[in-house]
Amino acid sequence: MTEVLIQRLDPELGIPAYAHPGDAGADLVAGSDVTLKPGERALVGTGIAIALQDGYAAFVHPRSGLAARHGVSIVNAPGTVDAGYRGEIKVCLVNLDTAAEVTLKRGDRIAQLVIQRVEKARFVEVERLPGSARGDGGYGSTGGFGDVTR
Ligand SMILES: O=c1ccn([C@H]2C[C@H](O)[C@@H](COP(=O)(O)OP(=O)(O)OP(=O)(O)O)O2)c(=O)[nH]1
Numbered sequence: 001m002t003e004v005l006i007q008r009l010d011p012e013l014g015i016p017a018y019a020h021p022g023d024a025g026a027d028l029v030a031g032s033d034v035t036l037k038p039g040e041r042a043l044v045g046t047g048i049a050i051a052l053q054d055g056y057a058a059f060v061h062p063r064s065g066l067a068a069r070h071g072v073s074i075v076n077a078p079g080t081v082d083a084g085y086r087g088e089i090k091v092c093l094v095n096l097d098t099a100a101e102v103t104l105k106r107g108d109r110i111a112q113l114v115i116q117r118v119e120k121a122r123f124v125e126v127e128r129l130p131g132s133a134r135g136d137g138g139y140g141s142t143g144g145f146g147d148v149t150r
């Protein structure tokens with residue numbers, strides 16, 4: 001378990017919490033009320049700032065319940081919080097529902113924060129990349145879309 005320093009920018013809001021032992025994501029709450037019309041987005045504060053150790057990053061993921069029940073997701077999912085970032089963690093929520101407006105209240109759980117170790121790469125330029133079984137195949141190159149209709 002890694003230690004993450006946290007500052008509460010709004011003392012009335014809680015510290016992110018894991019709902020169950022074994023959960024990967026600690027829930028983040030909305031720092032203010034927000035109402036989103038269909039297709040609308042808003043950047044919502046969570047009332048916290050953190051200091052991650054070098055070699056870690058935090059990722060702001062959507063909550064599946066909000067997504068499945070209300071069509072609420074995160075525009076840049078998952079958002080990346082760099083180890084050096086000391087500002088308020090914010091969530092760029094979007095209402096993907098085609099018809100219903102959605103209101104989230106201050107203190108509602110709107111996203112979840114996943115802390116992960118991350119590698120830094122040293123980019124080594126070459127003339128030619130080594131071969132692989134996949135090669136440059138992608139974007140559905142393995143098929144499996146036969147029964148999708150549109
Ligand atoms: O969902 C998110 C994503 C990012 N951030 C904060 C932390 C992150 O370290 C910083 C910058 O994020 P990112 O690099 O994704 O944004 P950018 O558009 O590249 O901005 P910058 O030029 O500041 O790097 O914004 C959040 O609070 N929430």
Ligand SMILES: [Mg+2]
Nearest residue numbers: 080081082085
């Ligand atoms: Mg950036």
